[in-house]
Amino acid sequence: MTDVRPAGVDLPGAAVHPRPHADDPFDAALLMLEGRRNVSRREFIKGVIASGVAVSGATYFGAACTGLAPAPLGGGVERLISLNVNGQVRRVDVLPGETLAMTLRYKLGLTGTKLGCDRGECGACTVLIDDVAQYSCSTLTHRVRGQEITTVEGLETPSGELHPVQQAFIDELGPQCGFCTPGQVMSAVALLKANPDPTREEARAAMAGNLCRCGAYDHYLNGIMRAAREA
Amino acid sequence: MLKDMMPHVELFQPTDVDNALALMGRFGSDGWALAGGHDSLAWFKDRGKRPSALIDLAGISELLGIRETSDGIEIGAMTTLTEIELHPMIREKFALLADAARHVASPQIRNSGTLGGNVCQDTRCWYYRLGVGCYRAGGNTCYADTPEAMNREHCLFGADRCVAVTPSDTAPALVALDATMVIRNGQGEREVKAEDFFMRPGIDITRMTVLNPADLLTTIRIPNTWAGAHFYFEKVADRNTWDFALVSVAAAMKVSGDRIQDARIACGGVECVPKRLTGVEKLLKGALLNDETADAAGAAATRGAKPLNYNHFKIPLMENLVKRAVRSA
Numbered sequence: 299m300t301d302v303r304p305a306g307v308d309l310p311g312a313a314v315h316p317r318p319h320a321d322d323p324f325d326a327a328l329l330m331l332e333g334r335r336n337v338s339r340r341e342f343i344k345g346v347i348a349s350g351v352a353v354s355g356a357t358y359f360g361a362a363c364t365g366l367a368p369a370p371l372g373g374g375v376e377r378l379i380s381l382n383v384n385g386q387v388r389r390v391d392v393l394p395g396e397t398l399a400m401t402l403r404y405k406l407g408l409t410g411t412k413l414g415c416d417r418g419e420c421g422a423c424t425v426l427i428d429d430v431a432q433y434s435c436s437t438l439t440h441r442v443r444g445q446e447i448t449t450v451e452g453l454e455t456p457s458g459e460l461h462p463v464q465q466a467f468i469d470e471l472g473p474q475c476g477f478c479t480p481g482q483v484m485s486a487v488a489l490l491k492a493n494p495d496p497t498r499e500e501a502r503a504a505m506a507g508n509l510c511r512c513g514a515y516d517h518y519l520n521g522i523m524r525a526a527r528e529a
Numbered sequence: 530m531l532k533d534m535m536p537h538v539e540l541f542q543p544t545d546v547d548n549a550l551a552l553m554g555r556f557g558s559d560g561w562a563l564a565g566g567h568d569s570l571a572w573f574k575d576r577g578k579r580p581s582a583l584i585d586l587a588g589i590s591e592l593l594g595i596r597e598t599s600d601g602i603e604i605g606a607m608t609t610l611t612e613i614e615l616h617p618m619i620r621e622k623f624a625l626l627a628d629a630a631r632h633v634a635s636p637q638i639r640n641s642g643t644l645g646g647n648v649c650q651d652t653r654c655w656y657y658r659l660g661v662g663c664y665r666a667g668g669n670t671c672y673a674d675t676p677e678a679m680n681r682e683h684c685l686f687g688a689d690r691c692v693a694v695t696p697s698d699t700a701p702a703l704v705a706l707d708a709t710m711v712i713r714n715g716q717g718e719r720e721v722k723a724e725d726f727f728m729r730p731g732i733d734i735t736r737m738t739v740l741n742p743a744d745l746l747t748t749i750r751i752p753n754t755w756a757g758a759h760f761y762f763e764k765v766a767d768r769n770t771w772d773f774a775l776v777s778v779a780a781a782m783k784v785s786g787d788r789i790q791d792a793r794i795a796c797g798g799v800e801c802v803p804k805r806l807t808g809v810e811k812l813l814k815g816a817l818l819n820d821e822t823a824d825a826a827g828a829a830a831t832r833g834a835k836p837l838n839y840n841h842f843k844i845p846l847m848e849n850l851v852k853r854a855v856r857s858a
């Protein structure tokens with residue numbers, strides 16, 4: 299399979315040409331819009347944002363960015379959105395096909411959320427969306443506008459006290475290499491929110507979507523049972 | 530494996546079915562209905578499918594929820610698998626479907642994966658998923674059906690150039706429950722029995738269901754015919770989480786005294802469509818509930834199976850699952 303990269307646009311930050319040029323996707327959008335009658339400035343800006351060719355100076359995507367192709371115009375989502383993450387509302391420029399894991403890690407700097415497989419097969423990217431555990435690698439960011447997102451960074455209290463699950467995982471020596479730990483923590487927090495007093499079997503079932511290559515499953519389960527006891 | 534981001538795609542978030550249908554009509558085969566995204570996003574990340582517009586169905590409230598009707602229940606296509614697994618009415622009347630939903634993938638996937646997406650998902654033949662140009666992808670060969678091919682996951686029945694199987698755990702349950710799929714497009718609405726919803730490769734090798742590009746599955750209806758019957762669901766996979774069924778069985782049986790009055794059984798993982806076992810059903814109707822009946826049912830289930838090089842094990846597996854289903858009654 300060939301990966302077709304759009305000509306003319308490289309990375310975020312590509313310069314906007316002073317005069318419209320039909321070969322440039324940004325300008326092609328401009329020319330198309332100018333070709334229509336009665337296009338207001340606002341519509342123009344909306345169109346450019348929706349078309350995915352507007353450039354944003356403030357992304358951390360670097361080489362990961364193959365996403366800036368000219369797109370059919372009209373009616374798609376606006377890229378500039380507000381996200382409620384860990385109790386804060388943050389404005390962020392999100393590509394239409396961007397996953398929440400990408401937004402969290404590379405635009406909001408919340409690298410506690412890990413990417414293991416990027417395919418829904420490991421659980422390292424688990425976050426809470428309205429208190430429900432979800433894979434952020436398999437969720438489009440535009441889908442969670444208006445919902446409350448909680449990542450592992452959002453668990454400790456403002457005074458720096460760890461969440462009971464985090465503390466219990468430390469006490470029970472949960473993590474080995476630690477890569478799966480943020481995801482394990484988030485699944486455990488979701489479980490205890492829905493079921494504060496789970497049996498070990500219920501906890502095992504709820505944690506089934508989090509892979510641990512170090513095989514520390516029983517330690518994590520001990521941690522959950524401890525957190526449930528101590529809460 | 531983290532490759533990079535998805536290629537650019539336009540995203541639309543309609544809030545009602547009519548607008549979604551208008552968009553699907555407008556983009557045709559360049560459009561893609563997006564439900565939970567657990568099948569879809571992997572295709573896009575791998576560049577296996579490259580739609581130009583995603584039509585996100587999540588904002589359409591008409592597609593959500595579970596309702597009781599005069600003769601059964603109806604489930605909106607965007608209802609999550611977790612909701613189905615936990616819903617009191619489904620557990621009470623159609624526990625078979627709740628059980629099947631509970632066996633899908635992992636908790637996080639069930640939290641956003643939908644019933645509609647689960648029955649519409651594409652096959653998991655791993656050659657096809659690698660992006661090779663096989664028959665199903667419009668080419669002229671099947672990579673899974675050669676002497677050296679790794680085909681332990683592939684089919685026992687109904688091969689026609691393609692030997693892939695249905696990956697869905699809920700599909701056999703819906704066939705056993707005699708569900709009806711409600712489909713809408715710009716022209717109107719039609720209903721198709723679950724049994725006829727899935728596409729055989731001999732008819733159209735590039736599709737898994739009867740849905741055309743502009744069609745939306747809106748609702749799944751389950752009649753009261755099998756409400757409260759005896760149900761049995763079992764799935765065998767390499768791991769209990771994430772892995773797709775090697776073979777699964779979904780059975781609905783009506784039992785009175787020591788006899789089986791009626792039965793409807795379907796298996797997953799053995800054909801490109803959920804395989805309804807009509808021969809077994811006939812044999813069970815009115816039969817005594819004992820080990821002989823169970824053995825006969827198991828033997829009848831696999832009659833006509835044509836294994837590939839590496840999937841002979843599916844024959845005794847399927848036989849035993851059907852036996853167990855009957856014994857459980």
Ligand SMILES: Cc1cc2nc3c(=O)[nH]c(=O)nc-3n(C[C@H](O)[C@H](O)[C@H](O)COP(=O)(O)OP(=O)(O)OC[C@H]3O[C@@H](n4cnc5c(N)ncnc54)[C@H](O)[C@@H]3O)c2cc1C
Pocket residue numbers: 417418419561562563564565566567568569570586606607632633634635638641642643644645646647648649650651696697698699740744745746747771772773774
């Ligand atoms: C790691 C992993 C493991 C999995 N294991 C299992 C398993 O064991 N058993 C199992 O059954 N499934 C399994 N799945 C599949 C997963 O459950 C399904 O992919 C998921 O249920 C598909 O539903 P979705 O809502 O995510 O749909 P999407 O991925 O959004 O959609 C799937 C397909 O259906 C189409 N579609 C969706 N809804 C509609 C609609 N209403 N009308 C028309 N077309 C529609 C989409 O266009 C797309 O082609 C697994 C998936 C992953 C990633």
Ligand code: SF4
Pocket residue numbers: 652654655656657663664665666670671672673674690691692693
């Ligand atoms: S089994 Fe079907 S999907 Fe798999 S390689 Fe053969 S034709 Fe393609």
Ligand code: FES
Pocket residue numbers: 412413414415416417418419420421422423424433434435436
């Ligand atoms: S990174 Fe999301 S499940 Fe593996």
Ligand code: FES
Pocket residue numbers: 472473474475476477478479509510511512513514
């Ligand atoms: S602690 Fe290493 S992967 Fe879980």
